[in-house]
Amino acid sequence: MSSISRLLLSLFTLLIFLSLFPPTITSQSQPEQEDTPITRFQRYLRIKTAHPNPDYASAVSFFTSEVHSIGLKTLTLEFSPGKPLLLVTWPGSDPSLPSILLNSHLDSVPAEPSKWLHPPFSATRTSDGKIYARGSQDDKCIAIQYLEAIRNLRMKRKFQPLRTVHISYVPDEEIGGFDGAAKFAASKEFQDLNIGFMLDEGQASTTDEFRVFYADRSPWHLIIKAVGMPGHGSRMYDNSAMENLMKSMETISRFRENQFDLVKAKVAANSEVISVNPVYLKAGTPSPTGFVMNMQPSEAEAGLDVRLPPTADPDLLRKRIADEWAPATRNMTYQISEKGPIRDYMGRPLMTLTNESNPWWSVFKQAIIAAGGKLSRPEILASTTDARYMRQMGIPTLGFSPMINTPILLHEHNEYLKDSVFLKGIEVYESIISSLSSFKGGSVEASTQVQ
Ligand SMILES: *[C@@H]1O[C@H](CO)[C@@H](O)[C@H](O)[C@H]1NC(C)=O
Ligand SMILES: *[C@@H]1O[C@H](CO)[C@@H](O)[C@H](O)[C@H]1NC(C)=O
Ligand SMILES: [Zn+2]
Numbered sequence: 001m002s003s004i005s006r007l008l009l010s011l012f013t014l015l016i017f018l019s020l021f022p023p024t025i026t027s028q029s030q031p032e033q034e035d036t037p038i039t040r041f042q043r044y045l046r047i048k049t050a051h052p053n054p055d056y057a058s059a060v061s062f063f064t065s066e067v068h069s070i071g072l073k074t075l076t077l078e079f080s081p082g083k084p085l086l087l088v089t090w091p092g093s094d095p096s097l098p099s100i101l102l103n104s105h106l107d108s109v110p111a112e113p114s115k116w117l118h119p120p121f122s123a124t125r126t127s128d129g130k131i132y133a134r135g136s137q138d139d140k141c142i143a144i145q146y147l148e149a150i151r152n153l154r155m156k157r158k159f160q161p162l163r164t165v166h167i168s169y170v171p172d173e174e175i176g177g178f179d180g181a182a183k184f185a186a187s188k189e190f191q192d193l194n195i196g197f198m199l200d201e202g203q204a205s206t207t208d209e210f211r212v213f214y215a216d217r218s219p220w221h222l223i224i225k226a227v228g229m230p231g232h233g234s235r236m237y238d239n240s241a242m243e244n245l246m247k248s249m250e251t252i253s254r255f256r257e258n259q260f261d262l263v264k265a266k267v268a269a270n271s272e273v274i275s276v277n278p279v280y281l282k283a284g285t286p287s288p289t290g291f292v293m294n295m296q297p298s299e300a301e302a303g304l305d306v307r308l309p310p311t312a313d314p315d316l317l318r319k320r321i322a323d324e325w326a327p328a329t330r331n332m333t334y335q336i337s338e339k340g341p342i343r344d345y346m347g348r349p350l351m352t353l354t355n356e357s358n359p360w361w362s363v364f365k366q367a368i369i370a371a372g373g374k375l376s377r378p379e380i381l382a383s384t385t386d387a388r389y390m391r392q393m394g395i396p397t398l399g400f401s402p403m404i405n406t407p408i409l410l411h412e413h414n415e416y417l418k419d420s421v422f423l424k425g426i427e428v429y430e431s432i433i434s435s436l437s438s439f440k441g442g443s444v445e446a447s448t449q450v451q
Helices: 003-020 038-046 057-070 140-156 182-185 188-192 241-264 314-325 359-370 387-392 417-436 443-449
Strands: 073-081 083-090 101-103 130-132 164-171 196-198 213-216 218-227 275-283 299-308 331-338 380-381 398-399 416-418
Touching: 038 057, 038 130, 038 140, 057 140, 057 164, 073 182, 073 196, 073 331, 083 140, 101 417, 101 443, 140 164, 164 182, 164 417, 182 188, 182 387, 188 213, 196 387, 213 241, 213 387, 218 241, 218 314, 241 314, 241 331, 275 314, 299 314, 299 380, 314 331, 314 398, 359 417, 387 398, 398 417, 416 417
Parallel strands: 101 164, 101 196, 196 398, 213 380
Antiparallel strands: 073 083, 083 164, 130 416, 213 398, 218 299, 218 331, 275 299
8 A cells, every 4th residue: 555545544544533533622722611720720821911011901800800709809009000910818817917928920921932832822731731821830820829729718618817818910020020029019008918928939840849949049230341452453462352351251250160060069059159141242343244353342341140149248249240350450340230139128138047937937838748748948049039029028938839740841932831730739729828827826026037
């Protein structure tokens, strides 16, 4: 049989099979009349809240109606025009006690549809349960899980919290949170919530242990500039701008290697060292075909992404930059822009204690165990989240997204989350929210002894 006729035959067989047993494909094409935690998750995933034009209005109206359907109140705050923040409140029986805040950002990073197996805003659920969508891990899952956990506690289990529980849905986390969580944390409205403890997003875990984050690294954008004598491309001479910049780049590379060696030797985790990575180099005299090749330019510049763990001394790094990376003696200048706080309002490192001196930690940990979960060693997050703005206010904050046995796909193509992992997360939050909101003691001490 020729390969063509073999193909035709198998197609024919398939057609017969399909007409006898129509497949049940669970995907976006099938109308989803049912209203379940999964379909509510999919509906949220389909709202295009990716940058550069996040549809915050649709997301806020989606959550407002979901929240009202479980009998709770919402409040929309707007610290920047067109950037709403939705606050959900579940009043506790003792509103004088510090409350619990669960935070989630509404926005996501963009996606390139052509690089995806399924369109990034289709929330396609495959037969093996993977729900593909931009934001499925970062962090639309927790946004729905918080609400579903409260729905179950409230409607099914008739649970009544002692402490008030709030959820905040905030804009702009992916572009720094300056018009979102930063303004919220600094507001009178935030202060009035009297928050004792909060949870923000974490990251997926590839093992069967949940990951938890007690600090973020703080980003600095560093630009170093060199000037020097311009000259003919053929001449060897000292103190050209390029030479000055290259000397600095060598020094910076050595520092980078030393930090990286600590990671390679497993003395420190990636997030526990200072990372410094060149992100651009700028020099040269443009010509119609590229650059003038026989001329050494009088200016050269480099941009670097620097990340400091809370344990690093920022003053020491500033001195290193001034003395070694961009010394004025080599005609260099520099500019540091700190993209967020490094110390809290009391001058303490921005981190939440994960030992007995933070009573919230024990409550959180017990709640995970009670839900049948395991926690891995608390970590510093290599990147940043909105949690830093709340830690800056002295509020104990843990980063946590309940996703075990899941590849880390945030900001990547084909971001997905398995339905079973998503559903298990709701149970985990039921345990966490009921434990935290029933916690009787320790609140005053915890919020003042975070460090
Ligand atoms: C700094 O710039 C001055 C003026 O252009 C020049 O004379 C001197 O050699 C430069 N020094 C270094 C170390 O580049
Ligand atoms: C908790 O950790 C902090 C920081 O590492 C430490 O200073 C403090 O003594 C610890 N407290 C207890 C009870 O272990
Ligand atoms: Zn995120």
